[in-house]
Amino acid sequence: MKIKSILSNIVLYGRSTWQIVKSRLQPKKGLNDILNYRYISDRLATSGQPTAEEFSLIYHAGYQTVLNLAPPNASNALPNEPAIVSGLGMDYINIPVVWDSPTLADFTKFCDVMQAHRERPIFVHCAMNMRVSAFVYLYRRLIMGVSEPEAYQLMTTIWHPNETWQQFIENAIASYSSSP
Secondary structure, three states: OOOOHHHHHHHHHHHHHHHHHHHHHOOOOOOOOOOOOEEOOOOOEEEEOHHHHHHHHHHOOOEEEEEEEOOOOOOOOOHHHHHHHHHHOOOEEEOOOOOOOOOHHHHHHHHHHHOOOOOEEEEEEOOOOHHHHHHHHHHHHHHHHOOOHHHHHHHOOOOOOHHHHHHHHHHHHHHHHHHO
């Protein structure tokens, strides 16, 4: 691993840790208080890892499905998240995208879930909204036809992808661009 990549990961980890601490110390009034929450449309919103109490806010906001892109062993994961979400009456789906090795298969599964739930409000999260923001960027650009600048701008409100994720994004774009 290159020094630049190691330093980038250290900076991301430190920033992420600070955001988690800051988010957990603030009183929760609404969806905007969820870690790295982003409203995309009436049927799509994203965030970092919600707390058990925040899933209630998500449910009351009308979301019917929760899609989690973080592995169950992510550092800030809720071990009982599937039960919490299902207990509120929402569908729960997990596509565990490994941080250091996102795959086109992961993205294809994500697209399949998004298409299957396109008529229902869906809330997508991961640990920090970095995996999700990259996947949503690609989905909006490649599947929904949103312009590259508009789709990219939303992702950069969360982060600027590191080398691993930039390569993944480029591979996904090339793969979908060469598809019939």
